[in-house]
Amino acid sequence: MCGIVGYIGTNDAIPFLIQGLSKLEYRGYDSSGVAFNADGKIEVIKKQGRLKVLEDILNSNPEKDIKLGIGHTRWATHGKPSDINAHPHISSSGKIALVHNGIIENYIDLKNQLIQKGTKFISETDTEVAVQLLDSLYNGDMFETIKKAVQMMQGSFAFGIVCADYPETLFAVKKDSPLILGIGENENYIASDIPAVLAKTRKICRLKEKQIAILTANNVNLFDFDGNPAEKAITTVSWSVYAAEKNNYEHFMMKEIIEQPNVISATISPRLKNGNIELDGINFTKEYLENLQKICVVACGSAYHVGCVAKYFIEKLTKKPVEVDLASEFRYRSPIIDKKPLVIIISQSGDTADTLAALREAKFLGARVLSIVNVVGSSIANESDDVLYTWAGPEIAVATTKAYSTQLSLIYLLALYIGKILHTVSDEEYSRFIDNVESLPQKISEILRKENQIQQIANKYYDFEKIFFIGRNIDYAVCMEGSLKLKEISYIHSEAYAAGELKHGTISLIDSETLVIAVATLDEIFDKTLSNIREVRSRGAKVLSITTEDKSEKISQVSDEIIYIPKSYSTTTPSLSVIPLQLLSYHIAKLRGCDIDKPRNLAKSVTVE
Ligand code: F6R
Numbered sequence: 001m002c003g004i005v006g007y008i009g010t011n012d013a014i015p016f017l018i019q020g021l022s023k024l025e026y027r028g029y030d031s032s033g034v035a036f037n038a039d040g041k042i043e044v045i046k047k048q049g050r051l052k053v054l055e056d057i058l059n060s061n062p063e064k065d066i067k068l069g070i071g072h073t074r075w076a077t078h079g080k081p082s083d084i085n086a087h088p089h090i091s092s093s094g095k096i097a098l099v100h101n102g103i104i105e106n107y108i109d110l111k112n113q114l115i116q117k118g119t120k121f122i123s124e125t126d127t128e129v130a131v132q133l134l135d136s137l138y139n140g141d142m143f144e145t146i147k148k149a150v151q152m153m154q155g156s157f158a159f160g161i162v163c164a165d166y167p168e169t170l171f172a173v174k175k176d177s178p179l180i181l182g183i184g185e186n187e188n189y190i191a192s193d194i195p196a197v198l199a200k201t202r203k204i205c206r207l208k209e210k211q212i213a214i215l216t217a218n219n220v221n222l223f224d225f226d227g228n229p230a231e232k233a234i235t236t237v238s239w240s241v242y243a244a245e246k247n248n249y250e251h252f253m254m255k256e257i258i259e260q261p262n263v264i265s266a267t268i269s270p271r272l273k274n275g276n277i278e279l280d281g282i283n284f285t286k287e288y289l290e291n292l293q294k295i296c297v298v299a300c301g302s303a304y305h306v307g308c309v310a311k312y313f314i315e316k317l318t319k320k321p322v323e324v325d326l327a328s329e330f331r332y333r334s335p336i337i338d339k340k341p342l343v344i345i346i347s348q349s350g351d352t353a354d355t356l357a358a359l360r361e362a363k364f365l366g367a368r369v370l371s372i373v374n375v376v377g378s379s380i381a382n383e384s385d386d387v388l389y390t391w392a393g394p395e396i397a398v399a400t401t402k403a404y405s406t407q408l409s410l411i412y413l414l415a416l417y418i419g420k421i422l423h424t425v426s427d428e429e430y431s432r433f434i435d436n437v438e439s440l441p442q443k444i445s446e447i448l449r450k451e452n453q454i455q456q457i458a459n460k461y462y463d464f465e466k467i468f469f470i471g472r473n474i475d476y477a478v479c480m481e482g483s484l485k486l487k488e489i490s491y492i493h494s495e496a497y498a499a500g501e502l503k504h505g506t507i508s509l510i511d512s513e514t515l516v517i518a519v520a521t522l523d524e525i526f527d528k529t530l531s532n533i534r535e536v537r538s539r540g541a542k543v544l545s546i547t548t549e550d551k552s553e554k555i556s557q558v559s560d561e562i563i564y565i566p567k568s569y570s571t572t573t574p575s576l577s578v579i580p581l582q583l584l585s586y587h588i589a590k591l592r593g594c595d596i597d598k599p600r601n602l603a604k605s606v607t608v609e
Helices: 013-027 049-058 107-116 125-135 142-152 254-256 260-271 286-292 301-318 353-364 379-383 402-422 426-446 451-461 472-490 499-504 523-537 549-556 572-592
Strands: 002-010 031-038 039-049 068-074 097-102 155-163 170-175 180-181 188-189 203-206 211-215 220-224 234-236 296-297 320-328 344-349 368-373 388-389 466-471 495-498 514-519 540-548 561-565
Touching: 002 013, 002 097, 002 170, 002 368, 013 049, 013 068, 013 188, 031 049, 031 097, 031 155, 031 451, 031 549, 039 049, 039 097, 049 379, 049 495, 068 097, 068 155, 097 125, 107 125, 125 142, 125 155, 142 155, 142 170, 142 211, 170 188, 170 540, 188 211, 234 514, 254 260, 254 320, 254 426, 260 402, 260 426, 286 402, 296 353, 301 344, 301 472, 320 379, 344 353, 344 379, 353 368, 353 379, 368 379, 368 402, 426 572, 451 561, 466 472, 466 499, 466 523, 472 495, 472 572, 499 523, 514 549, 514 572, 523 540, 523 549, 540 549, 540 572, 549 561, 561 572
Parallel strands: 296 320, 296 344, 344 368, 368 388, 466 495, 466 514, 514 540, 540 561
Antiparallel strands: 002 068, 002 188, 031 039, 031 068, 097 155, 155 170, 170 211, 180 188, 180 203, 203 234, 211 220
């Protein structure tokens, strides 16, 4: 949601703060700011707009000899983007400044209490309440003050805090929002995510729930919210700075689209041993699976769309009923978990607030939780019974591509693994599926080579304002992802529809100014989808079809444009059909002059409910 950085050490803090924030801009980019301790006085510089605005101010009047500072890049939740609402926020006394990621849910109550005591507020944010609360509790001992304040605040908060009386100490707090520590030589860092510190150190400590960190240049100490010392688990990040850079690509999104064959291989290869699937020590017994009444898949956004494919795939291969829920709905619909289902949580970041809340609800109700996560050691990974990591590497573009694809590939492996134990998949089918999954990277590379054709199609249709995606079964599930990709980065209103459903009302919207993108890859129902394409075509819509070459004769009769994808075992086609949709969205957004990696109103990691 927002990006936090902090520095304490023997070098200049400001260059690190700016460089670190530039790696976190994907988390929010409507304003940014820094606070630092200059000769025992806290100074704050913050500005609405992209980080560049702040950077220019700091460069025009460089601050020297700053050894302690915090920085923030914002995605507005409480209060519109403005200089005043930007972080860091400083207390009225000028003693304490703080950056925050998350939402303080009881901020109105706390604010009223503070106002009654005479505190004056200048911003509309919940964050200012946190800093004023700290100030009102401050008795000369910052650690004691933080301990008291965190007991009074409800909601989610990761904080970086500096206090004028502590020119050599950086404080950090984590509750329900991600925060990592970077461990350096004579310097230490805090950040919302690893890329911010990667140019400085690969030694990372991920704060656990409800922890307070006290950092000096040479020391890092952790405590729980009651003040008891806590263990530091320091890990070394294996991926390089290069993985989190744009390199020669114009946009992270394109780099990440192109990376898909490699990251899918990286995700599946270690799990395939001599023709068998081995899932990171996860051990489902036959008895457990036979007694399993249902499987629930819970996620948000694109990860939810993976869940929609998963429903078709897992049901087909395991014969177990699968329910798919949006995480934000799951929690509040009183889900029936009485027979202890397996709950599969899918999340790239592993810190999405709605998904984390759903996970906790599922565990509270007694479910076993298996999560599919990209970020190692994230909250969702930590709190799950079992974890399968997608080895997609850092995903920086706000619109997900490679995380979606690696999540899908793990769903295939998981379903096959369960199907084999339950004997709902024959040995022959199992081997055939595995061959198919292994061939996906090479087939995706083939589709990526069609970029020129896709670019030309984008040239023709980029100014359409109404786009529908239609398909049946798993093709429909892919349509949902295609539609989301298009709208989030190009701002074109588009909708995904089950092809057979359109005629029950929505077809009235179809006219000659509509582009219909039809995904029609499944042999069994191809003719049905073909009829639905005819229905929209006869109402004047332009049609772009995505299918396989063996269907060329029929599809060419009803399409204005066709993109062929390689043939695949039916249920794995989503991994292929999504690729042209990603490329098309990218090129349409580019032609419309959109900010592809940082679309308006969005942020990568949604750590508020
Ligand atoms: C869309 C997109 C979002 C995320 C969603 C869940 O391109 O990236 O819809 O899929 O916010 O995020 P994670 O997977 O981090 O839980």
